Amino acid sequence: MKSRTGRQRRMVVMLSSLMICGALLAACQNGTEESQDPNGTGNTQQESDGTTVHFTEDKGTDGDNTGGDDTSASGNSGEGTDSESDNGSSGEEQDSSDDGNGATTEDPLMEKRSISALQTTIDAQSVVTNAESMTVIVNKQRSLPEGYEPDDLVEPNVPFSFDEPHEKRHMRKEAAEALEKLFAGAKADGIELRAVSGYRSYQRQVSIYNNNVKTKGQEYTDRVSSVPGRSEHQTGLAIDVSSPSVGNVLEEVFGTSKEGQWLAEHAAEYGYVIRYLQGEEDTTGYVYEPWHIRYIGTDLALDVAKSGLTLEEYFDEANIKL
Ligand SMILES: [Zn+2]
The missing domain is CATH 3.30.1380.10 (Muramoyl-pentapeptide Carboxypeptidase; domain 2)
Structure with missing residues (x-):
């Protein structure tokens, strides 16, 4: 029961993330992208429920103001919120790629x-x-x-x-x-x-x-x-x-x-x-x-x-x- 609830919550998070990505992409394609992040460390956006979603770039690539790399940024967008809402599903293995840590230790x-x-x-x-x-x-x-x-x-x-x-x-x-x-x-x-x-x-x-x-x-x-x-x-x-x-x-x-x-x-x-x-x-x-x-x-x-x-x-x- 618990894990089902966790899974449902996660689905909601994933869906809302996808919507945000879609909205961002549309904005970029229209050429209306604005620099929300003058430091170039990643875009942030307030969600309606008050959680903040971080759009982090890969380490080593500088802040990108050209708009050409946004699809890669969106790939990480769901993970920031996931960790907060996912406490109940620690027993699940099939979703391991989506676990809350988000951090890849690849070197x-x-x-x-x-x-x-x-x-x-x-x-x-x-x-x-x-x-x-x-x-x-x-x-x-x-x-x-x-x-x-x-x-x-x-x-x-x-x-x-x-x-x-x-x-x-x-x-x-x-x-x-x-x-x-x-x-x-x-x-x-x-x-x-x-x-x-x-x-x-x-x-x-x-x-x-x-x-x-x-x-x-x-x-x-x-x-x-x-x-x-x-x-x-x-x-x-x-x-x-x-x-x-x-x-x-x-x-x-x-x-x-x-x-x-x-x-x-x-x-x-x-x-x-x-x-x-x-x-x-x-x-x-x-x-x-x-x-x-x-x-x-x-x-x-x-x-x-x-x-x-x-x-x-x-x-x-x-x-x-x-
Ligand atoms: Zn020699």
Whole structure:
């Protein structure tokens, strides 16, 4: 009995909301819309019974005075009053989309983090299951599938530190395009960068690793160099960058140069993060590399930069809250 009453009340609220929406739309179509809300935070209207209905806009879109977006505003109109009149129907489930809270907790960044969480993107052999994703995490504990090679490698049109053709001039298409924009942004700020090393095939990582072991020893090699299959360069999403001001070397000195500082400050705007941060060897597995940048997309990169987390921390399920 109670729930029926609640349902009826809700129907009334929905109907009256629809009528209000209709009236508003008609007003807009006639070109008579007036700015009721100079702050642009949403229109309000007094109903006959004295309740106030709020027409809220989506977060992130400014107040819209053009009249073009009113249909989206009307979609939320019923929810403001619903919560007040709906106390008796808490047991109903079929109307859950209409519950009084109205608030959607959707967070697109958290969704992306959740999809790419470390714990759900790895198989029992420690091979990643999302090799082709822009958010794939490869490190000393996480391998790419055997023989993995991206199928969209291209050569970004940026200055390199060498002239000859080479596989390391390549990156995946989306990362390459972002790199071009990054270099253009740097140039506009009077910053001269050089691309040094991008894509690295499994086979080439084998020879680099073996050569490092031979010349620098196993322990040192494991701190600075990846076991084949576990190098981020093999994803086609990472590239080492330096500057003529430091002789295009890949050393810590680049981090203190004005070019290295520009890169740390602006990389995220172009979808890149400084992958191996200072003092984070315990979580990333690598010493500080101010020259190694990794593409993950602009929205995530900006969020990562803001968080100050390494990618290992950022994509750890423990830090993802939906
Ligand atoms: Zn690198």
